[in-house]
Amino acid sequence: MRWARRNLVAALGLAVVLSLVVVAIFAEPLSPFDPNAQVGKRLSPPSHQHLLGLDQLGRDVLSRLIFGARVSLVVSVVSVGLSLVAGVSLGLLAGYYGGVADNVIMRAMDLMFTLPSFVLAIALAGILGPSLTNVIIAVAVVTTPTIARVTRGPVLAVRESEFVASARAAGAADRRTMFRHVLPNVAAPIIVQATVSIADAILIEAGLSFLGLGVQPPHTSWGNMLGTGRNFMELANGLSVFPGAAIMLAVLGFNFAGDGLRDVLDPRLRGG
Amino acid sequence: MKAFLVRRLLSTLAAAFALSVLIFLLIRLVPGDAVTMWVGQEGTMTPEVRATLRKMFGLTDPLPVQYLHWLADVLRGDFGYSFRSRLPVTQLLRRSLPITIELAALAMLTSAVVALPLGIVSAVKRNTPTDVLARLVGLVGLSMPSFWLAVLLILISATYFRWLPSLIYVSPWKDLAANLGQMMMPAFSLGLPLMAVVMRMTRSTMLEVLSQDYVRTARAKGVAERVMLARHALRNAFIPIITIMGIQLGRLLGGAVIVEQIFGMPGVGTELVSAIGERDYPMVQATVLMMGLLFILVQFLVDLCYGYLDPRIHYG
Numbered sequence: 112m113r114w115a116r117r118n119l120v121a122a123l124g125l126a127v128v129l130s131l132v133v134v135a136i137f138a139e140p141l142s143p144f145d146p147n148a149q150v151g152k153r154l155s156p157p158s159h160q161h162l163l164g165l166d167q168l169g170r171d172v173l174s175r176l177i178f179g180a181r182v183s184l185v186v187s188v189v190s191v192g193l194s195l196v197a198g199v200s201l202g203l204l205a206g207y208y209g210g211v212a213d214n215v216i217m218r219a220m221d222l223m224f225t226l227p228s229f230v231l232a233i234a235l236a237g238i239l240g241p242s243l244t245n246v247i248i249a250v251a252v253v254t255t256p257t258i259a260r261v262t263r264g265p266v267l268a269v270r271e272s273e274f275v276a277s278a279r280a281a282g283a284a285d286r287r288t289m290f291r292h293v294l295p296n297v298a299a300p301i302i303v304q305a306t307v308s309i310a311d312a313i314l315i316e317a318g319l320s321f322l323g324l325g326v327q328p329p330h331t332s333w334g335n336m337l338g339t340g341r342n343f344m345e346l347a348n349g350l351s352v353f354p355g356a357a358i359m360l361a362v363l364g365f366n367f368a369g370d371g372l373r374d375v376l377d378p379r380l381r382g383g
Numbered sequence: 384m385k386a387f388l389v390r391r392l393l394s395t396l397a398a399a400f401a402l403s404v405l406i407f408l409l410i411r412l413v414p415g416d417a418v419t420m421w422v423g424q425e426g427t428m429t430p431e432v433r434a435t436l437r438k439m440f441g442l443t444d445p446l447p448v449q450y451l452h453w454l455a456d457v458l459r460g461d462f463g464y465s466f467r468s469r470l471p472v473t474q475l476l477r478r479s480l481p482i483t484i485e486l487a488a489l490a491m492l493t494s495a496v497v498a499l500p501l502g503i504v505s506a507v508k509r510n511t512p513t514d515v516l517a518r519l520v521g522l523v524g525l526s527m528p529s530f531w532l533a534v535l536l537i538l539i540s541a542t543y544f545r546w547l548p549s550l551i552y553v554s555p556w557k558d559l560a561a562n563l564g565q566m567m568m569p570a571f572s573l574g575l576p577l578m579a580v581v582m583r584m585t586r587s588t589m590l591e592v593l594s595q596d597y598v599r600t601a602r603a604k605g606v607a608e609r610v611m612l613a614r615h616a617l618r619n620a621f622i623p624i625i626t627i628m629g630i631q632l633g634r635l636l637g638g639a640v641i642v643e644q645i646f647g648m649p650g651v652g653t654e655l656v657s658a659i660g661e662r663d664y665p666m667v668q669a670t671v672l673m674m675g676l677l678f679i680l681v682q683f684l685v686d687l688c689y690g691y692l693d694p695r696i697h698y699g
Contacts, residue, residue: 366525
């Protein structure tokens with residue numbers, strides 16, 4: 112019974128994630144209008160033609176949300192991809208070699224844990240200047256330490272196991288041992304963390320764009336739609352509601368999916 | 384306990400040191416140097432003047448030396464002058480920091496007051512409709528961005544109650560009721576995501592604690608359920624709950640940056656955002672440092688709570 116319910120949550124999350132991916136890939140055929148074209152009277156309420164209404168420049172909100180999904184996903188997936196590359200390598204090196212390497216790497220990661228991650232992201236994005244690339248860099252930097260930490264722990268344990276010793280005895284190079292023998296055995300928690308990190312990345316990107324420090328026009332982002340839309344709250348409240356709902360749905364989807372993956376991949380971590 | 388205190392204090396100082404290094408390095412990422420930033424446009428000075436100025440500002444020194452100079456200033460409470468307002472940064476912080484601290488404290492308080500009872504009820508009445516409802520609220524709250532909640536609250540309040548919190552900040556020392564009135568909505572929008580996390584943590588640790596032998600013993604000897612929950616169960620569940628609250632403070636402070644902005648509260652977050660917009664780097668540096676110090680300080684307090692709450696924990 113409980114098992115079924117937990118899997119229902121996971122399935123729900125997976126469904127949300129998959130539909131987001133589909134929407135992001137097929138944004139052009141799916142969206143009824145050009146997201147950057149003025150197609151009607153400014154701030155029109157929802158109608159048959161424009162299901163979610165028009166924004167302050169007369170652009171179709173639904174189409175903009177659809178293209179916003181693409182930006183959100185690209186930013187979060189690319190940045191988490193980058194932080195996976197960096198975090199997993201650092202975590203592997205630290206856990207596998209231990210000693211000085213471990214100390215240097217993990218202290219550097221601790222350095223970043225002294226700041227709330229969103230504050231660090233704001234500072235980075237603000238200093239580098241607002242652009243799509245810089246948002247990706249900021250989010251990647253901020254999510255890397257967690258990935259490194261999640262990787263290192265299990266590596267410490269696996270390093271001591273017999274199959275690693277035998278791989279070494281058989282003359283496998285360190286790099287081969289790390290990637291062929293150690294990594295697959297520590298992959299489960301990393302995959303779970305990556306999924307949850309995507310949810311965090313979506314939130315950080317939305318927050319930065321909301322403040323105007325993130326994705327810049329003409330790119331559409333849910334965050335900057337909400338940030339500008341809230342100024343027209345009394346005239347068209349949909350502009351403050353729909354983009355926020357999209358952000359929340361996406362975050363919810365990845366969080367649920369992460370929870371489900373945790374159950375499937377790592378039964379030891381199963382919570383109550 | 385004393386050895387433990389000293390050790391925690393040392394590691395807190397180490398974290399504060401790490402934070403200062405991070406922030407110092409962060410500002411070095413800015414394209415162009417302090418002279419260019421300070422004077423404004425490039426090219427308005429001759430290379431000779433520029434070189435002299437660079438020397439005057441200590442920019443020709445090696446990085447570690449520059450860092451030590453900066454650190455010495457910061458320790459004396461001297462953050463330099465804001466580029467924008469030309470006022471001492473310390474003076475500006477003295478105004479904005481209390482606002483952010485009050486907001487964060489109120490948000491944590493609101494979330495704890497709601498989340499603890501909800502989590503306990505959820506655990507005790509496990510798998511009943513109450514529990515399912517509470518968990519659903521928890522899951523949704525977990526994914527709710529606080530800035531969207533803030534916007535929604537304003538929207539709902541303006542539409543249905545025709546009331547909005549005042550945009551002019553009132554100090555609690557001047558008029559407590561007015562102050563709390565305007566803090567209510569921002570504190571709630573920041574508190575809800577935290578509430579969800581604390582509720583889930585309370586539920587799962589309570590479930591664990593309730594299955595322990597000492598709880599069964601307490602029940603068997605006829606301790607009233609209420610007393611058992613308060614004295615035996617909750618006290619043991621507190622440690623993970625407090626830990627998660629300390630960790631979540633980071634998320635809360637990040638959210639506060641945007642929420643302050645939305646409600647027009649002149650806190651550290653608002654200062655940070657406008658400082659970034661105006662490339663006012665001394666302000667950026669100081670506000671980020673304050674947020675980090677606040678974060679580290681609370682982690683330290685959380686550690687102290689462990690020792691107080693759980694006499695079993697022996698450190699050292």
